[in-house]
Amino acid sequence: MRYRVSIEGVERVVDVQVGPGGAVTVSLDGEPVGADVRRIPGGVSLVVEGRVWDVLVGGPAEAMQLASGEHRIVATVESERARSRRKTGATADAGKELRSPMPGRIVKVLVAAGEAVAPDQPLVVIEAMKMENELRATAAATVAAVEVREGQNVEGNVVLVRFE
Numbered sequence: 001m002r003y004r005v006s007i008e009g010v011e012r013v014v015d016v017q018v019g020p021g022g023a024v025t026v027s028l029d030g031e032p033v034g035a036d037v038r039r040i041p042g043g044v045s046l047v048v049e050g051r052v053w054d055v056l057v058g059g060p061a062e063a064m065q066l067a068s069g070e071h072r073i074v075a076t077v078e079s080e081r082a083r084s085r086r087k088t089g090a091t092a093d094a095g096k097e098l099r100s101p102m103p104g105r106i107v108k109v110l111v112a113a114g115e116a117v118a119p120d121q122p123l124v125v126i127e128a129m130k131m132e133n134e135l136r137a138t139a140a141a142t143v144a145a146v147e148v149r150e151g152q153n154v155e156g157n158v159v160l161v162r163f164e
Contacts (some may be wrong), residue, residue, distance in 0.1 A: 006076040042102040042128030058101045058126070058133035067131060096162040098135060104128035106152045111161065115143045124148070124160050136158070 015027045016037075024037040032087045034084045036047040043056040059065040108125040111117060117137045124135045141163040148160050 002080040002163055004078045004080075009074055012118050018062060032056075037054070040129070041129070042104060042133075054129075056102075056129060056131050056133065058128070059135055060101070060138050062138050063120075063136065064101075065133060067133075097159045098137075100126060100154045100156055100158045100160055101135070102126070102128045102133075103155050104133075104153070106148045106150055106160075107132055109146055109148065109150055111143050111146065111147050115141050117141055117143060126154070126160075 001016050003016065005012050005014050012030050015030075017025045019025065024036060025036055026033045034049070038045045040054060042058070043054065046053040046055060053068050056067045057064060057065075057072075061079075064075045064077050066073050066075055104126040105128075106124060107127045109123075110125070111121075111123050117123065117140065119139050121137045121138055122134045123137055123143075126133050126135060144162040144164045146161055148154060148158075154160070
């Protein structure tokens with residue numbers, strides 16, 4: 001799968017191939033990257049040139065939050081499939097719900113049904129691998145329903161909040 005990833009205004013093309021048995025190969029801007037990639041709860045573990053990087057991933061693709069140790073960044077990730085849909089004018093209900101980007105435990109629900117939210121407003125805090133991730137609104141909306149409660153364990157891609 002091909003992705004366009006933008007971090008601090010720099011766009012890179014990342015190709016990810018998953019082979020038989022789950023082996024993952026990665027190339028960056030067409031150049032192979034010698035990395036061992038393994039999924040971990042809430043993100044990935046990367047081994048690059050003998051250094052290990054556990055990277056937690058949270059939030060929507062438009063404002064994906066990445067955390068490794070004390071480093072935090074926000075990236076925009078767009079798959080070629082999503083890019084193609086956008087170019088052809090296809091629409092989806094992605095803006096109508098907030099989904100869990102990872103398995104974890106709901107620490108705090110910060111909104112209620114009927115509440116108006118602003119772009120970038122925190123909505124839910126989810127804990128994964130002993131790290132708390134604040135999930136935020138990507139646009140102004142009104143909360144139609146909150147589908148989770150504090151203390152609840154959720155899987156990845158579960159609907160947390162629905163919008164009108």
